[in-house]
Amino acid sequence: MQHTLKTATSTIEGVGLHTGATVALRILPAVPDTGIRFVRTDLRVVDSYVPAIYDAVDTSASRLCTMLRNATGVTVQTPEHLMAALAGCGIDNALIEINGPEVPLMDGSSKLFAEAILQAGRKIQPGSRAAIRILKPVQVVDGDKKAEFIPTERPLLEIDFSIEFPGLGSQRRQFVLDEPETFTSEIAPARTFTLRSIAEAMKARGAVKGGSLENALVLNDEDGTPYQGQFMNGWQDEPVRHKILDAVGDLALAGMPIYGRLVTERGGHALTNTLLRALFDRPDAFSIVRDIAGIPISGVEKRLAGAEAH
Numbered sequence: 517m518q519h520t521l522k523t524a525t526s527t528i529e530g531v532g533l534h535t536g537a538t539v540a541l542r543i544l545p546a547v548p549d550t551g552i553r554f555v556r557t558d559l560r561v562v563d564s565y566v567p568a569i570y571d572a573v574d575t576s577a578s579r580l581c582t583m584l585r586n587a588t589g590v591t592v593q594t595p596e597h598l599m600a601a602l603a604g605c606g607i608d609n610a611l612i613e614i615n616g617p618e619v620p621l622m623d624g625s626s627k628l629f630a631e632a633i634l635q636a637g638r639k640i641q642p643g644s645r646a647a648i649r650i651l652k653p654v655q656v657v658d659g660d661k662k663a664e665f666i667p668t669e670r671p672l673l674e675i676d677f678s679i680e681f682p683g684l685g686s687q688r689r690q691f692v693l694d695e696p697e698t699f700t701s702e703i704a705p706a707r708t709f710t711l712r713s714i715a716e717a718m719k720a721r722g723a724v725k726g727g728s729l730e731n732a733l734v735l736n737d738e739d740g741t742p743y744q745g746q747f748m749n750g751w752q753d754e755p756v757r758h759k760i761l762d763a764v765g766d767l768a769l770a771g772m773p774i775y776g777r778l779v780t781e782r783g784g785h786a787l788t789n790t791l792l793r794a795l796f797d798r799p800d801a802f803s804i805v806r807d808i809a810g811i812p813i814s815g816v817e818k819r820l821a822g823a824e825a826h
């Protein structure tokens with residue numbers, strides 16, 4: 517079954533991390549099989565719709581953030597935390613009205629987006645829901661960074677993420693995306709983090725115009741402790757939880773849920789997008805399965821297999 521929102525969310529307004537622009541957005545219901553689409557309400561152009569799909573990711577711009585670009589060059593920057601909230605809350609179809617070039621960072625997490633979505637409410641829609649089922653391992657490596665899809669029994673997305681940063685050391689966490697409540701309690705509130713030296717260097721060259729101590733967790737380089745006035749959100753492993761949040765958002769750009777296990781070591785947005793592209797280059801490594809309301813996917817597959825045998 518597919519899901520959209522019951523009604524439009526209230527307006528969410530904030531500052532974009534990279535552009536520093538103040539932007540307002542609203543998430544609206546959409547018909548089945550729409551997927552997630554943005555519409556730039558500030559532009560008077562022929563095609564102001566930007567699909568949130570992996571092959572609309574501008575890879576030349578996506579080292580530090582994700583940029584979506586439509587065929588006519590209209591862009592939406594930094595969609596990942598909003599995409600994570602939509603995927604984490606199980607929303608398949610939505611239209612996002614946005615009046616600027618970048619999704620606002622809010623507190624650096626998915627919390628406010630997820631709250632707005634759940635407040636608007638979820639609605640079941642007619643029609644089966646397509647999903648990507650991983651059938652064979654697919655791996656990408658970039659220096660000491662690695663990301664891999666592995667098949668799983670359960671029709672769910674599982675994530676196993678490891679990070680290593682000087683000072684902070686290594687953190688590893690596993691997460692299973694099942695109910696919206698699991699996402700909102702374990703992952704959605706984890707904020708963007710950065711080392712103080714990186715934040716200062718980026719500020720010095722005019723990047724991250726909208727970055728501040730209100731929308732990111734800044735950590736001291738020496739020992740990974742929070743910079744003055746900052747605190748972990750009650751979790752010592754808030755950084756790796758945020759990396760899982762990013763991965764949920766990046767994988768949502770597949771255009772449908774992924775049933776399989778993502779294992780990532782030291783990865784990030786660019787590597788996750790590379791892995792998605794590698795997966796779609798390997799038609800033998802996945803299949804598109806259709807979910808029918810109330811019937812687990814394995815049951816659907818058994819019935820399909822049975823139907824073929826006759």
Ligand SMILES: [Zn+2]
Nearest residue numbers: 596708758762
């Ligand atoms: Zn992030």
